[in-house]
Amino acid sequence: MRKIYYEVRELGEAKAILRNMCPPLKVETIPVRQALGRVTAEEILANRSVPHYIAAAYDGYAVDALVTYGASEGHPLELTNYRVVSTGDALEFRETCVIPLEDVVDSGGKKLIFKAFAEGTNVRQVGEDIIKGDLVVPARHWLEPMDIALLLAAGVYEVPVLKKPLVLLIPTGDEVRSPEEVLKEGEIPETNSVFIVNELKDYFDFIVLPPVPNNVDALRSVIDSYYNDVDIIATIAGSSYGERDVTANLLMGQGSDPDLQQQLYVHGINIKPGKPTILASYREKPFIGFPGFPVSTWVVAKFVLDSLVESYYGLLPQCWQQGKALSGRKIPSEGGSIEFVRGVVGAASSQKGLVFMPLNRGAGAMSSVVRANAVLTIPANSEGFTEGSELELLMRYVGWPLLVASDDIALKFLLSDLRKMGVFLNYVFTGSSTALELLRKNLAAAAGAHLLCPDGSYNTCMAPANAIKVPFVKREQGFMVQRGNPKGIKSVEDLERSDVVFVNRDRGSGTRILLDYLLQQKGLEPDHIKGYDHEEFSHLRVGMCVASGLADVGLGIKFAADVLGLDFVPVAEEEYDLFFLSEYSNLADTISDFIKSKQFRARLSNMGGYRLVE
Incomplete structure (x- = not known):
């Protein structure tokens, strides 16, 4: 009996071979407006803040919040110094809140308010x-419509993306004709190339040639003429092994170059339909032989070539799907309207499964859409969910481990670099104490923290005893002040001065705990610090408050001060560590090895105020 297939493989084996056939990565820089559906080659940083000015977040009356203090139902106050603003209008100096139109009552020509409003109410701060x-999107990220919108808003107009591999697609066969021709008996319309191009155009570019006759030398001549211009060579039909199977004959050594037989990796996959598939190398370039039957080609394109796409781009795009996860924290809702809460879901402990963490819920927060891989719908009659509640979600990319961590730009760069290695984590930033608490409850796979403990060590007082510790970085904390340090701030005692306005980090953050520790050491009272209750959720946001003049000083890392062009007064060096549940020991080892690599050391050396924990 004639031997039809010479290197038959199981599907998993064939896909593994195809992954190893991946062509070298190429990068191109293209306009952001043309980047929809492309994959970032590197992380992209914002060139401007969003918003880039202090703006009204509501239609109403812009006032200094101080003039509202004391207003109540029994003691209304008249507004005398105000400015009518619309959503998006720039606010002027000392306009620190916006009172909604519906909260102001016209009475006898007077505008009355019946409650006080805190500073920042209905105000969008610079960089909110x-x-x-800051990082807008990481490396190996499929760019979607909101990504494009946020990049443009952030002043990014060009983006480095992975260049689509160029495929030379060659239909073969004496009987194959263009489908637009009037066909005779025995002539076959060539539609496989139409399907392949439309099915795979998001991942590859194509040069599609007219059908080549069943002649090995003719096929070789065509391939060689395009060889230097393409990344992958693909033929359609002729993938069995008979007199008319020109692709198989080419690769099995017939014609003028018999040495090519050594390049045949797969000649037949144990699937149905689609068995007569070829995977090979032609002069060191990937070679794919599609079967001739249309449904066989469909199977190969759908269920075999995905391994090549994943190998080149690092990941496959995923569709949204319904699923369940536990809530990692309390998610309150005012009720009355259906609310769509964006968030991050990822794998925690095997006991807990998937865990959902909500993101910024503001209507103007484009970044919450960019960073979300899950959406929670809260019914109009619901008051929300408690921590640990089982949630019904729309989600994707859910198999990646969940990292909860204190905000840190070096960590963002680390996670972006790991994506280039095929290591993906879903992450959300919280305070250090919250991150370690979630890890202790098995509601995360990993945590990042810089929590100062009473004994002066870092993280030991809250890190789970059985967690795997991966030392990460040492970083300088200090006072971020405006250029030239106009208020002459040199020490923590200066924060009590009446002419100094401070901006704080959020409760539970490592930076907030460090500040309270320094105050306690000096016997200083938080109540004596103007702005102590003004909380921001990242070092960059604290720095932006200083840069915009909302505050004179804030405690944060040197790198944030450098990015924002602020001066920096060193206060302490702290340790930032990563912790992993024991079941993620392999992930911990992989990340630990990369942190110690020359590649990451070089990156860190260019970041002011950072060094590795030795």
């Missing part, structure tokens, strides 16, 4: 969505 210098 994203701050200049």
